[in-house]
Amino acid sequence: MPAETLTQLAAEVTACCRCPRLVAWREQAAAQPPARFATERYWARPLAGIGDANARILILGLAPAAHGGNRTGRLFTGDRSGDFLFASLHRAGFANQPESVGVGDGLSLTGVYVAAVVRCAPPDNKPTPQERTNCLPFLVHEIDLLADLRVVVALGSFAWDGALRALADRGEHPHARPTFGHLAEAQVGPYRLIGSYHPSQQNTFTGRLTPEMLDAVWVRARTEAGFDSDRI
Secondary structure: OOOOOHHHHHHHHHOOOOOHHHHHHHHHHHHOOOHHHOOOOOOOOOOOOEEOOOOOEEEEEOOOOOOOHHHHOOOOOOOHHHHHHHHHHHHHOOEOOOOOOOOOOOOOEOOEEEEEOOOOOOHHHOOOHHHHHHHHHHHHHHHHHOOOOOEEEEEOHHHHHHHHHHHHHOOOOOOOOOOOOOOOEEEEOOEEEEEEOOOOHHHHHHOOOOHHHHHHHHHHHHHHHOOOOOOO
16 A cells, blocks of 8 residues: 555655665665764665655755765765755755754754655666666655645756656656756646756866855745745
8 A cells, every 4th residue: 555644655665675786785885884984873774755744845866875865864964965955955945954964963844855766875876777767656656745846856867867757657747858957947747847966076076066056946946836035
């Protein structure tokens, strides 16, 4: 029977073992951590989405980081990508604090929900097509349960493609196949899809994605979600 709440769905996600390669990799990362995390106990399981059950905006990433979310048990937490993302969400008024270091650190999200196309850390951040397919029903079900959802922000081309696939599984299609880009947009059924470069170190250290560029994404998302310009 399908989960009826996000909490029930989270329990299904964290118990998943569908992809042997990903199970092995997430556990290997936990067993062989870098020195700076040698004393920490890793989560080493799949990660469910986090955020506001009444969210109008879904923020979609690729997958957990091996020594970020796979360690902390929360997406985009404990790594440089998450530092960049949550600082921007805080400036936009969607997060109550500018950083997230671990579960129980007081982070609260309002108006947004954060998820990933693939829920386990993949080797080299490259899931296989079959691994993506195995995970996609979780995303489809999250969208089903986010009754107030209006906007999907895809962080990177993999998330953009995953969002289109998940929405297609729900019978929702754009008029023409949209091309990913920063601040690219497409209407997909009742949802507005907005693209953003991923806040990876490669993008943020080189200036391909600046704080101002990411902040501009939330301005567009806020407008399309129907929020007032100065508050959620």
